[in-house]
Structure formats: C-alpha cells, structure tokens
Amino acid sequence: MSWTAAILTLFPEMFPGPLGQSLAGRALDADLWRCETHDLRSFGLGRHKTVDDTPCGGGAGMVMRPDVVDAALASVSRNDGASCVYLTPRGRPLTQADIRRYTAGSGVTLLCGRYEGVDERVLEARSVEQVSIGDYVLSGGETAALVLLDACVRLLPGVMGSAESGVEESFSDGLLEYPHYTRPAEWNGRAVPDVLLSGNHAAIARWRREQSERVTRERRPDLWAAHLSNTTHSSVQEG
C-alpha cells in the first residue's frame, strides 16, 4: 500500500492542488503516494450539515464541533503508526525531523481546521499532534497541510531522482544550505566565487561548509545554538 495522506477538510477540492504538478504529481500518477480527501461537511449535523458552533465563553468567530471532527477522524482507516496532525498557529514548530518521522510510517492523517479552529477536546481525546508551519495566521489548515505534504512527498522513495537537488540538504545536519551559483561566471558585475571554478573538490566542500555555518549563524541563531550544542555534545561523547 502506497504512503497515504488522509486529509480531512471542508475544501477537498484544494487537494492535491499544486502537489498534482511536477515531481509530486508524477509520483502521484505512479502511485508512489496517495492523496485521500475526506469532506468534513459530510459529517455535519442536521439538514444544513452544520460543522461549527459559537465559542463557549464568548468571543469572535466560530469553533468546529468535536463530535463532527471525531466522526470524521473515526472514518479514516488509519494504519498503525500513522501520525494524526492538526495544523494550527498554536502548534509546536514543524521540523524536518517530523517530516522524516511522518514519511517513515504508512502515511499521515491531516486535520485541516477553519473558522477559529477545532474544539480542544477532540484533539486531546485522539492525541492529535498540533503543529505550526510558522508564526503567522493563515485562513485555514489546508495551505499548511500542502506545505507539510510537499516536504513529505519529496522524501518518499523514488520521488526525488538523483538528478534532482539534494533530498534534504538543508537541515539534515542542522545547518542551512550554502549559497548556489551557476553560469554565467560573471553577471551584473558579480562573479561566481573563484573556489567554485577551481576544480578543487576538497576546497569547494570546505567553502560550502563554512558558508553553511556563516548563513546559519547570521540568519538562524536558534539553529546555530543547537548545532553547537550537538557538536560539543558529540565531541565530548567521543572523548
């Protein structure tokens, strides 16, 4: 059975969306992964298929009902080990380690909220992972789900050929990737760094490592601190 993304959403027509194009689209056509949508509206209550209600305690907007979301989650034949993820600005940050974990299993169930979000009780009852793709507020979980799925699909076996860029060059060693250059050798008065044209592979590898460290130090002090801690930790362990 191919790696399967089970997506619970009020907008099933948003999937596979951009993931139906290019590498991900070809992989979908080749059954290297599957995209299964479940329309939350079909689990709605009454004649109008109601899925939301006013927030207890007052406040703006509406909240998605726990009984509706629970019935939808129950309808997903989740294989053992498949993670169930709720995208939310209130979640912990999504990391490449999470992506590796999701792709190591049989698939992932993604719950896409709308309105002000989903009643907390169903997320607790079903031990749903609450994950954020960044500190900004989207209109709903679908676009966040597409981001998560893009990161997963590119890691699946057979999706990224050898010709494609590194499967997960960034973040695999906890550092940001080095800058990239191609022809022409000079453009707009700017030259490609000489070392990249030297043919000296050891010097190129050293330069790229130094660039990764510089970019990480300058742009992501959080990743840099974790990197230092890991490298210090491992050198102590090696004795």
Ligand SMILES: COc1cccc(Cn2ccc3ccc(-c4cc(N)[nH]n4)cc32)c1
């Ligand atoms: C406190 O949560 C919210 C407060 C006001 C509005 C919304 C809008 N909204 C509804 C469902 C939903 C699902 C995901 C996200 C989302 C995820 C990330 N990383 N950003 N935004 C936003 C969503 C949510």
